[in-house]
Amino acid sequence: MLFGELLEAVEVCATAGDPAVPVKGIAYDSRQVEPGFLFVAVKGFKADGHEYINEAIKNGAVAVVTQREADLPPGLAWALTPDTRLALALLAARFYGYPSSKMKMIGITGTNGKTTTTNLVAAVLSAAGQKTGLIGTIHNRIGDRILPVKHTTPESLDLQRLLADMAAEGVGTCIMEVSSHALALHRVAGCEFDVAVFTNFTQDHLDFHENMEDYLETKLGLFKSLALPGVKKQGKYAVVNIDDARAAEFIRSAGVPVYTYGIESQADVRAEGIEVSARGVNFTARGRWGSCPLKLKITGLFNVYNTLAAFAVTAALGIPANTIRDTLEATGGVAGRFELVDKGQDFAVIVDYAHTPDGLENILKTAVQITRGRLITVFGCGGDRDRTKRPLMGQIAAKYSDFVIITSDNPRTEDPLGIIDEIENGLKPAANECRYTVEPDRRKAIRAAVKAARPGDVVVIAGKGHEDYQIIGTRKFPFDDRLEAAQALEELK
Numbered sequence: 001m002l003f004g005e006l007l008e009a010v011e012v013c014a015t016a017g018d019p020a021v022p023v024k025g026i027a028y029d030s031r032q033v034e035p036g037f038l039f040v041a042v043k044g045f046k047a048d049g050h051e052y053i054n055e056a057i058k059n060g061a062v063a064v065v066t067q068r069e070a071d072l073p074p075g076l077a078w079a080l081t082p083d084t085r086l087a088l089a090l091l092a093a094r095f096y097g098y099p100s101s102k103m104k105m106i107g108i109t110g111t112n113g114k115t116t117t118t119n120l121v122a123a124v125l126s127a128a129g130q131k132t133g134l135i136g137t138i139h140n141r142i143g144d145r146i147l148p149v150k151h152t153t154p155e156s157l158d159l160q161r162l163l164a165d166m167a168a169e170g171v172g173t174c175i176m177e178v179s180s181h182a183l184a185l186h187r188v189a190g191c192e193f194d195v196a197v198f199t200n201f202t203q204d205h206l207d208f209h210e211n212m213e214d215y216l217e218t219k220l221g222l223f224k225s226l227a228l229p230g231v232k233k234q235g236k237y238a239v240v241n242i243d244d245a246r247a248a249e250f251i252r253s254a255g256v257p258v259y260t261y262g263i264e265s266q267a268d269v270r271a272e273g274i275e276v277s278a279r280g281v282n283f284t285a286r287g288r289w290g291s292c293p294l295k296l297k298i299t300g301l302f303n304v305y306n307t308l309a310a311f312a313v314t315a316a317l318g319i320p321a322n323t324i325r326d327t328l329e330a331t332g333g334v335a336g337r338f339e340l341v342d343k344g345q346d347f348a349v350i351v352d353y354a355h356t357p358d359g360l361e362n363i364l365k366t367a368v369q370i371t372r373g374r375l376i377t378v379f380g381c382g383g384d385r386d387r388t389k390r391p392l393m394g395q396i397a398a399k400y401s402d403f404v405i406i407t408s409d410n411p412r413t414e415d416p417l418g419i420i421d422e423i424e425n426g427l428k429p430a431a432n433e434c435r436y437t438v439e440p441d442r443r444k445a446i447r448a449a450v451k452a453a454r455p456g457d458v459v460v461i462a463g464k465g466h467e468d469y470q471i472i473g474t475r476k477f478p479f480d481d482r483l484e485a486a487q488a489l490e491e492l493k
């Protein structure tokens, strides 16, 4: 494609050089530039891509897009645009032929439940015979082919390339998690969504968003995008958790038909007769699409919500209720989400990715419902991330648990004991009936919890879920809560 043709997709303030230069590829990282590429210089949080323009040219860039004047070799094709992050997304969408317009796009946003809901929706649509693509925290997938991930929602250029691969391989529907970082950083600009889903809104990412209102406004962006003019004319809708305190804002923002789901309120699909156990949850999904009893292998009230969301999304697409039911009943959990580690012991060990106050509260509420003895909780909080979560999570752990072990969870460049102190500040005043101890070594903390457990107890190891590493300083070290727990259980024998 010619540079000038690509530029039609973006707002251009000034240009230089030959717009007829052919562009063979696009890169936002100078180290990824190959001969014939367009380099888009992005001003980041750590580095400024404008400082790497010379390196990009050395690597073969034939054109450059910047958001400020730059000292460039005479004759080089160049364009100035107000926001290169946004331009990167729009240029990439054009370069790859607007792949999101070639398939149905389902975007799922919310603080918690995105991964689980995405997987449930994808499972139902695949069972209904559709070729699906999935984009999310654990992996990306095209049909049956699993691809590794760097982000929950990829950088715009990588996203458009992935969508183009999906379109080329005949994917009819792409189900993707849309993180608030992705919305704020324009990673999904240039994507036209058919369906937007809102799971819930609670505190997270206050290291990135200025405050909760800014975080909310960012998430609403996905819903507002549904009403924007696009090539898709029909069949757009939104799905909203009506029990969430901020549901009304999402409903108002959608500008397309909205289907609601919930437990506490009247909704298009609601759960009745909920029975939660360690190994699953039973309930009846009732409402606009009839009545459908479900016996699920995943558990917890929060998974009732995720299931209802998947039910509403797929029922609204016209998938028959028996296909939805059979698939939801057959679908096991997502890796690291309420994952039981079972070595035949007489107490339950649950590994869960809960790393927000709300996530932790949900998992502990469920654990309290299923324990026949005590609840022992092992958790920590990430370093270099939202600090305000730490005392809150301490409070929540104390509220539900009989015994808490505060430990490390990706301390990054912070001192783990400093993070633990902040958690303890919230936990201590709330720890009436709850004993607690501090063990900064997560391996030892897991062993101590397993050793302390008695028959009927539930041990919850929260925070890392499917992750197979621990980030200490700037390095990733192999570490997997599930393997650690399994080993600790073997050592008990």
Ligand SMILES: CC(=O)N[C@H]1[C@@H](OP(=O)(O)OP(=O)(O)OC[C@H]2O[C@@H](n3ccc(=O)[nH]c3=O)[C@H](O)[C@@H]2O)O[C@H](CO)[C@@H](O)[C@@H]1O[C@H](C)C(=O)N[C@@H](C)C(=O)N[C@H](CCC(=O)O)C(=O)O
Pocket (backbone or CB within 6 Å): 028, 029, 030, 031, 041, 042, 043, 044, 045, 046, 047, 048, 049, 050, 052, 150, 151, 152, 153, 154, 155, 179, 180, 181, 182, 185
């Ligand atoms: C805060 C954030 O999201 N930052 C993302 C952002 O980084 P950045 O733009 O600040 O990058 P930077 O390092 O300052 O570099 C600026 C520019 O210079 C370029 N550069 C840099 C060096 C060089 O030699 N040459 C060069 O061209 C870089 O390629 C970049 O274009 O753009 C980068 C490229 O896409 C991302 O890798 C990076 O994600 C960081 C690593 C990250 O941790 N992001 C997390 C917080 C995130 O996005 N999480 C959400 C999910 C959250 C959740 O729900 O739990 C996600 O969607 O994954």
Ligand SMILES: Nc1ncnc2c1ncn2[C@@H]1O[C@H](COP(=O)(O)OP(=O)(O)OP(=O)(O)O)[C@@H](O)[C@H]1O
Pocket (backbone or CB within 6 Å): 110, 111, 112, 113, 114, 115, 116, 117, 137, 152, 177, 199, 200, 302, 303, 305, 306, 336, 337, 338, 352, 353, 354, 355, 358, 359, 360, 362, 363, 465
């Ligand atoms: N609907 C829900 N409401 C509240 N908490 C939930 C819900 N679903 C899952 N959780 C909790 O959040 C954790 C993460 O779940 P999941 O991976 O599905 O969410 P996510 O939104 O993808 O998270 P992240 O954005 O951090 O990857 C779970 O292990 C569980 O503790």
